Amino acid sequence: xxxxxxxxxxxxxxxxxxxxxxxxxxxxxxxxxxxxxxxxxxxxxxxxxxxxxxxxxxxxxxxxxxxxxxxxxxxxxxxxxxxxxxxxxxxxxxxxxxxxxxxxxxxxxxxxxxxxxxxxxxxxxxxxxxxxxxxxxxxxxxxxxxxxxxxxxxxxxxxxxxxxxxxxxxxxxxxxxxxxxxxxxxxxxxxxxxxxxxxxxxxxxxxxxxxxxxxxxxxxxxxxxxxxxxxxxxxxxxxxxxxxxxxxxxxxxxxxxxxxxxxxxxxxxxxxxxxxxxxxxxxxxxxxxxxxxxxxxxxxxxxxxxxxxxxxxxxxxxxxxxxxxxxxxxxxxxxxxxxx
Ligand code: DAH
Numbered sequence: 242x243x244x245x246x247x248x249x250x251x252x253x254x255x256x257x258x259x260x261x262x263x264x265x266x267x268x269x270x271x272x273x274x275x276x277x278x279x280x281x282x283x284x285x286x287x288x289x290x291x292x293x294x295x296x297x298x299x300x301x302x303x304x305x306x307x308x309x310x311x312x313x314x315x316x317x318x319x320x321x322x323x324x325x326x327x328x329x330x331x332x333x334x335x336x337x338x339x340x341x342x343x344x345x346x347x348x349x350x351x352x353x354x355x356x357x358x359x360x361x362x363x364x365x366x367x368x369x370x371x372x373x374x375x376x377x378x379x380x381x382x383x384x385x386x387x388x389x390x391x392x393x394x395x396x397x398x399x400x401x402x403x404x405x406x407x408x409x410x411x412x413x414x415x416x417x418x419x420x421x422x423x424x425x426x427x428x429x430x431x432x433x434x435x436x437x438x439x440x441x442x443x444x445x446x447x448x449x450x451x452x453x454x455x456x457x458x459x460x461x462x463x464x465x466x467x468x469x470x471x472x473x474x475x476x477x478x479x480x481x482x483x484x485x486x487x488x489x490x491x492x493x494x495x496x497x498x499x500x501x502x503x504x505x506x507x508x509x510x511x512x513x514x515x516x517x518x519x520x521x522x523x524x525x526x527x528x529x530x531x532x533x534x535x536x537x538x539x540x541x542x543x544x545x546x547x548x549x550x551x552x553x554x555x556x557x558x559x560x561x562x563x564x565x566x567x568x569x570x571x572x573x574x575x576x577x578x579x580x581x
Contacts, residue, residue, distance in 0.1 A: 242288060246299045249277050253307045256314075261321050264314045271307045278304055345577040346447055346566055349554040350429050353449050356473045360466070362451065363426045367412035369433070373402050375411040379533040380490040388489045393435035405433035409450035410490060410547055413526075416452060417534035422541045423455040429550070440562040447550035452526070454536065454543030460493070460525060463544035467523065471499050474553065480506070482517060491524025491545055503559070511559070518556055521548035 253271060258264045271277050281300055288296050343351075354364055367375075382389050392407035412428035428450040436442050453462070464483065471479045479502065483495040498519050501512035508514040523546035528538035551563050558577060560566070565573050 242284060242292075242296055243299065245284075246281060246296070246303055249281065250303050250306060253303070253310050256310065258314045258318060261318045264311075264318050267314055268311060272311060278307060342571075342575045342578045344566075344574055345554050345558060345560075346550055348577050349557065350447060350449065350550050352474065353470075353548075353550070353553070354427065354429065356470055357427045357451065359473075360469065361425055362453075365412060365416060365426050365428055366430055367406075367409070367415045367428060369406055369431055370397075371404060371406040371411050373404065375414045376404060376406050376408070379414040379530065380410055381527050381529045381533070382489045386489070388487075395433050395435050406430075407434050408432055408547060409448040410545070412450055413452045413490075413545060414530075414534055417454065417531070417536055422536065422543070424543070425453050425455075427451045438564065440564065443551070443563050443567065445567070446563070449548055449550060451546045452543060453545075454526065454531070454541050456541060458525075458542045458544055460544070463523060463525070463546070466544075467497055467521070467546065471497075471520075475499055475502050475557065478505075483523075486522065486524075488522055488524060490527050490530050491522075492527045494522070494524035497521050497523060497546075499556075502556070511556075520553060520556065521546050523547070 256267055377389055394407050395405040397403040409428045409430045416426055432448050433445055436444050468481050471481050480500040482498050486494045486496040488494040496519055498517035500506045501516050501518050503509050503511045506516040508516050512518050526543040526545050531538040551566055
């Protein structure tokens with residue numbers, strides 16, 4: 242009898258259940274009416290009186306062990322999914338992983354970088370939080386000059402000398418301050434303007450600035466560089482025209498238009514009937530700027546240009562609303578990788 246009790250105890254303790262069904266098997270095998278424990282209790286009747294005490298204690302211990310084991314098994318499997326009651330076909334293939342894609346602004350930015358890299362321009366970046374010197378003063382904006390209002394600026398309240406850059410022309414200054422010519426670089430980056438958001442304007446957007454400083458750099462070099470860029474970006478049939486303009490940091494200054502790629506120059510709603518689309522500002526670096534940055538203005542000349550990446554993307558892909566670039570709707574963003 243003692244041997245039997247010990248064998249059952251060892252079996253109970255060694256029992257392993259993988260799932261709810263096996264927990265139930267345990268209950269039936271040991272704890273149910275016809276289970277092993279009840280059989281032992283029945284046998285107990287035949288135990289001689291002088292052994293009853295000893296064997297009775299063993300049987301009680303066995304009963305407690307079996308009950309404790311059953312509770313432990315139940316706890317382990319109480320959260321098991323009842324896969325039969327879930328209407329899931331586990332043999333179906335899994336949902337395909339969604340692949341990411343480049344944002345259209347990144348695509349156009351990278352294309353601009355590629356185009357200028359092919360003619361020897363290096364790429365540099367500067368800080369978005371800037372000081373007055375790099376955004377305005379060194380670029381020949383005198384204090385209180387109305388030209389500062391051309392760009393509505395976000396200032397830091399506690400220190401009006403610190404601001405969010407309104408253009409990437411600030412990186413020209415940083416470049417010239419620590420590098421002597423020849424300099425041939427472009428500076429892509431994010432810029433900030435305190436402007437109302439509309440279909441045509443946003444308070445955050447992207448620009449690419451270009452700078453070339455060396456001996457004998459001429460306006461003809463500027464024009465030829467920009468013609469090359471326009472043809473690479475918008476197609477070989479593209480023509481450019483330069484209109485006189487004003488920027489404090491360039492003299493002379495110009496704005497560049499490209500022939501409208503939608504109507505081929507005949508005039509349409511996109512170019513407002515003119516056949517031309519404005520895409521960037523440019524000019525010869527003002528000698529005052531060279532001097533502010535520690536470059537010998539008698540020895541060197543240079544040209545600079547700056548363009549808005551959103552503007553180029555809107556023209557290239559015929560996007561009518563700049564806000565689409567910032568909404569992060571993947572149905573919009575995903576369309577451009579293949580169109581590249
Ligand atoms: N910084 C000007 C802007 O944000 C763009 C610009 C115009 C850059 C003429 C230049 C330039 O380098 O020469 O409106």
